[in-house]
Amino acid sequence: MRYAETGYNLEVDLSRGSIDRVETDPAETELYLGGLGTNAKLLWDRVPPETDPLAPENLLIFSTGILVGTPAPGANRTIISTLSPQTKLMAYSMMGGFFAPELKHAGYDKIVIRGKSPNLVYLWINNDKVEIRDASHLQGKGTLQTSQMIRQELKDPNVQIAAIGLAGENRVFFASIEQGKSSASRAGIGAVMGSKGLKAVVVRGKKDVNIAHPAKMMEKCNDILDYIKVRDKNPLGMVPPILAGLGSPQEMRIHDEEWHTTNFAWGNSRTRRKDFWTEDVEKEWTKTSEDVRERFLSCYNCPMSCGASVAYPGLQKYMMKCYSKLTYTMASFTDLDFGFRIVQLATDYGVDSFTCPQTMAFAIELYEAGILTDAEMPGFPADSEGRFFWLLDKIVKREGIGDILADGTYWAALRIGKGAEAYAHNNIKKHEQLPLKLGMLNPIYFLMYSTGEKINITQIEGQFPQAPFPTRADREDFVKDWVHVPHERFKQYFLDWEPRGENSNPYYPTVQMSCELVDWMEMMHYVDDSVGMCAGLSSFPLKPAYHIHNYPEVLSAATGLAIDEEALSRMARRTRTLIRAINIRRGLTRDDEKPPEDHWKKRFPELEKQLIDEYYKFKGWNEKGIPTSESLHELSMDFVADDLKKRGYLEE
Amino acid sequence: MSGEKKVEFHVHKKRIIKNIKIDVDKCNGCRACEVACSLFHARPKYSSNNPARSRVRVIRDLVNDIYVPVFAGEYTPAECLGRDKYVIDGKEYDECAFCRASCPSRDLFKEPDSGLPLSCDMCESDPPIGEPMCVQWCLADALIYEEREEEVEEGVAAGDMEIGVEALIVKYGLEKIAETVGRLSKRDKN
Ligand code: SF4
Ligand code: SF4
Ligand code: SF4
Numbered sequence: 001m002r003y004a005e006t007g008y009n010l011e012v013d014l015s016r017g018s019i020d021r022v023e024t025d026p027a028e029t030e031l032y033l034g035g036l037g038t039n040a041k042l043l044w045d046r047v048p049p050e051t052d053p054l055a056p057e058n059l060l061i062f063s064t065g066i067l068v069g070t071p072a073p074g075a076n077r078t079i080i081s082t083l084s085p086q087t088k089l090m091a092y093s094m095m096g097g098f099f100a101p102e103l104k105h106a107g108y109d110k111i112v113i114r115g116k117s118p119n120l121v122y123l124w125i126n127n128d129k130v131e132i133r134d135a136s137h138l139q140g141k142g143t144l145q146t147s148q149m150i151r152q153e154l155k156d157p158n159v160q161i162a163a164i165g166l167a168g169e170n171r172v173f174f175a176s177i178e179q180g181k182s183s184a185s186r187a188g189i190g191a192v193m194g195s196k197g198l199k200a201v202v203v204r205g206k207k208d209v210n211i212a213h214p215a216k217m218m219e220k221c222n223d224i225l226d227y228i229k230v231r232d233k234n235p236l237g238m239v240p241p242i243l244a245g246l247g248s249p250q251e252m253r254i255h256d257e258e259w260h261t262t263n264f265a266w267g268n269s270r271t272r273r274k275d276f277w278t279e280d281v282e283k284e285w286t287k288t289s290e291d292v293r294e295r296f297l298s299c300y301n302c303p304m305s306c307g308a309s310v311a312y313p314g315l316q317k318y319m320m321k322c323y324s325k326l327t328y329t330m331a332s333f334t335d336l337d338f339g340f341r342i343v344q345l346a347t348d349y350g351v352d353s354f355t356c357p358q359t360m361a362f363a364i365e366l367y368e369a370g371i372l373t374d375a376e377m378p379g380f381p382a383d384s385e386g387r388f389f390w391l392l393d394k395i396v397k398r399e400g401i402g403d404i405l406a407d408g409t410y411w412a413a414l415r416i417g418k419g420a421e422a423y424a425h426n427n428i429k430k431h432e433q434l435p436l437k438l439g440m441l442n443p444i445y446f447l448m449y450s451t452g453e454k455i456n457i458t459q460i461e462g463q464f465p466q467a468p469f470p471t472r473a474d475r476e477d478f479v480k481d482w483v484h485v486p487h488e489r490f491k492q493y494f495l496d497w498e499p500r501g502e503n504s505n506p507y508y509p510t511v512q513m514s515c516e517l518v519d520w521m522e523m524m525h526y527v528d529d530s531v532g533m534c535a536g537l538s539s540f541p542l543k544p545a546y547h548i549h550n551y552p553e554v555l556s557a558a559t560g561l562a563i564d565e566e567a568l569s570r571m572a573r574r575t576r577t578l579i580r581a582i583n584i585r586r587g588l589t590r591d592d593e594k595p596p597e598d599h600w601k602k603r604f605p606e607l608e609k610q611l612i613d614e615y616y617k618f619k620g621w622n623e624k625g626i627p628t629s630e631s632l633h634e635l636s637m638d639f640v641a642d643d644l645k646k647r648g649y650l651e652e
Numbered sequence: 653m654s655g656e657k658k659v660e661f662h663v664h665k666k667r668i669i670k671n672i673k674i675d676v677d678k679c680n681g682c683r684a685c686e687v688a689c690s691l692f693h694a695r696p697k698y699s700s701n702n703p704a705r706s707r708v709r710v711i712r713d714l715v716n717d718i719y720v721p722v723f724a725g726e727y728t729p730a731e732c733l734g735r736d737k738y739v740i741d742g743k744e745y746d747e748c749a750f751c752r753a754s755c756p757s758r759d760l761f762k763e764p765d766s767g768l769p770l771s772c773d774m775c776e777s778d779p780p781i782g783e784p785m786c787v788q789w790c791l792a793d794a795l796i797y798e799e800r801e802e803e804v805e806e807g808v809a810a811g812d813m814e815i816g817v818e819a820l821i822v823k824y825g826l827e828k829i830a831e832t833v834g835r836l837s838k839r840d841k842n
Contacts, residue, residue, distance in 0.1 A: 311717070
């Protein structure tokens with residue numbers, strides 16, 4: 001018997017219309033754990049590096065993580081992996097909610113989709129019965145309505161549905177896959193789904209997920225719940241309220257938005273409004289939020305209630321996630337009320353709430369600079385709200401200028417020319433970043449921005465404070481119950497980190513320390529992504545519920561495998577290395593590994609070079625960022641070295 | 653068999669009423685209660701998770717923002733002829749939304765493989781576990797456990813029993829029932 005996992009994948013070829021239930025090799029679990037790890041292995045094995053992301057040969061993988069469906073609180077992530085049409089690299093966006101547990105209860109660890117259906121279809125997985133069904137009646141329908149129609153059609157309110165909207169159907173490079181409460185939004189995976197002619201994946205599962213050591217597992221889960229309760233009663237000091245607790249930032253509960261609105265840039269990631277947050281704004285925004293908020297909602301088997309349902313008068317209800325409401329508000333220089341209105345539409349169309357508002361703000365800048373004119377944008381409204389609604393509509397329909405903007409700022413700027421490139425200024429690896437423009441370079445963040453391959457800072461940062469605390473006493477207080485660090489010396493790094501003076505950014509933490517800290521933070525994300533754990537309980541917040549010291553016991557109890565800290569680190573390292581190798585084969589180079597030019601005002605080219613050099617070495621990569629034969633051998637991944645040699649990336 | 657069950661069977665003057673108060677407004681729809689219940693009733697205990705086996709289910713309707721934890725009550729062989737539909741605070745709840753029965757009209761509260769009815773047993777176990785599992789795992793405090801003692805009038809209770817036995821006699825015949833009672837009392841002594 002397989003524990004925690006089902007041991008089966010569902011293989012669907014939409015070109016041929018074939019569906020197979022395929023047993024997986026338990027040895028792969030021991031090497032890559034599951035979720036993201038085994039997804040990467042499938043992409044490495046089966047998608048040739050020259051594949052066009054929107055071609056039928058690309059795989060679209062919906063995966064559970066190894067702990068999904070076990071009692072581990074918060075293990076509910078669906079890890080969707082494919083090649084990105086925007087970055088051209090591997091994309092691995094994830095979503096919370098209820099989809100992955102349902103899939104595992106239906107008896108599958110993953111759905112591996114290839115090919116392209118000639119007409120629009122949806123996949124209906126009802127335990128052992130799986131069908132490809134016609135979806136022509138759902139064409140052009142929003143994600144909210146699609147879910148509603150499918151639920152009625154199947155006469156089962158308990159099915160879980162992951163669907164694309166108009167944006168995905170039209171292959172917008174930042175189209176999301178929406179699942180009611182959650183979405184997988186980054187890097188255009190919704191466009192890949194659209195390119196396959198797949199409108200939705202629907203799943204219902206009623207099977208057991210087995211636990212290897214039941215009593216032990218329950219004991220561990222109860223420890224996690226107890227810790228969550230303690231953390232709930234004791235929010236951390238010294239950090240903005242929005243980051244003081246566990247879970248995703250509590251955007252629907254906490255109304256103090258000073259941190260986001262004054263630290264993050266408005267418009268096309270340009271303008272800091274340091275005085276924006278006043279008592280009047282706070283009053284007004286609190287009222288706006290409370291008027292439309294219906295209920296706090298959680299993902300499967302998690303008490304944190306990070307999301308909320310939003311009922312804006314006259315609009316269909318939807319779920320607000322994280323800080324989408326602010327990305328639109330801030331990109332458009334409007335107010336929260338507008339945020340709530342446009343996010344409803346954006347959710348229905350299925351677009352990413354980071355890239356989409358930024359792309360629209362970028363278009364407005366180009367228009368104001370005279371690079372785009374009324375010739376390209378006939379009927380472009382004069383007011384900001386009107387402009388955003390106008391642009392959103394054009395983009396998701398790929399109409400006129402919308403067809404160009406739908407590729408995101410990097411590709412749009414190339415096509416527009418006339419100096420538009422300078423306006424696509426907030427990208428890393430062709431992908432729009434958080435709108436942050438800061439003063440002094442932070443060496444840890446420099447490394448994370450540059451080398452992260454999930455290409456979104458929130459998916460690599462976490463656990464180590466974002467900035468030094470003002471006084472030594474504060475820092476001493478913080479490290480007291482900091483059991484989460486893998487090495488005691490990390491506490492010292494933090495204790496000695498000062499806001500000013502010798503031990504401050506950019507030369508402290510030192511290069512060596514920065515490498516160690518970034519490697520730790522990144523590793524925990526890779527673990528979560530293979531486990532299917534929400535980063536909000538684990539790799540993202542300070543002092544999380546899961547960490548390197550308690551994960552091994554939870555994982556061993558659930559799976560029956562002997563997993564200790566060393567084994568878990570190695571699994572994460574393998575996955576990390578494999579993703580790097582996939583991207584190297586797809587053309588990633590050291591040149592791509594840099595933050596936006598204007599991310600920090602004060603830059604230090606020599607230090608930056610040294611940071612990258614040392615970090616590559618630390619990771620076992622050569623000076624070009626390619627994993628070396630030796631490090632691959634050490635990870636039992638000679639097959640990767642052989643391939644990289646064959647293709648000329650490594651020397652024979 | 654647990655001690656508690658016997659309290660209910662033999663007629664005493666006092667019995668403990670176990671009650672789970674459901675605060676629907678606090679429910680965040682996380683289904684941890686379903687997970688906990690299915691684990692507790694797995695054999696061996698905690699050896700598998702499957703919300704489809706849970707004796708509490710969260711009736712969810714995302715579009716209408718409806719989240720109602722419902723506990724499995726008794727099995728009923730026939731579905732109701734008249735159904736009820738509630739509208740509360742402008743939200744229209746599905747037909748039968750608040751009904752606890754394991755009933756032929758829906759697949760709620762049935763074992764997924766055998767179709768046998770499931771009913772909430774308040775986590776009766778030996779040794780007792782204190783608060784029921786679903787309550788322990790509901791960190792949102794949507795489920796609150798209460799115990800109270802209630803006086804039971806012997807006459808009435810006996811009447812209840814009489815009615816029950818009578819119903820059985822009608823269904824199976826007096827002889828069969830007498831046989832069964834005889835067999836059971838022998839087994840109880842062993
Ligand atoms: S912490 Fe929040 S986002 Fe994460 S699983 Fe729980 S409810 Fe979902
Ligand atoms: S555990 Fe509590 S909050 Fe979660 S679904 Fe059940 S009743 Fe609702
Ligand atoms: S009280 Fe026990 S048996 Fe009843 S629903 Fe809750 S966990 Fe299940």
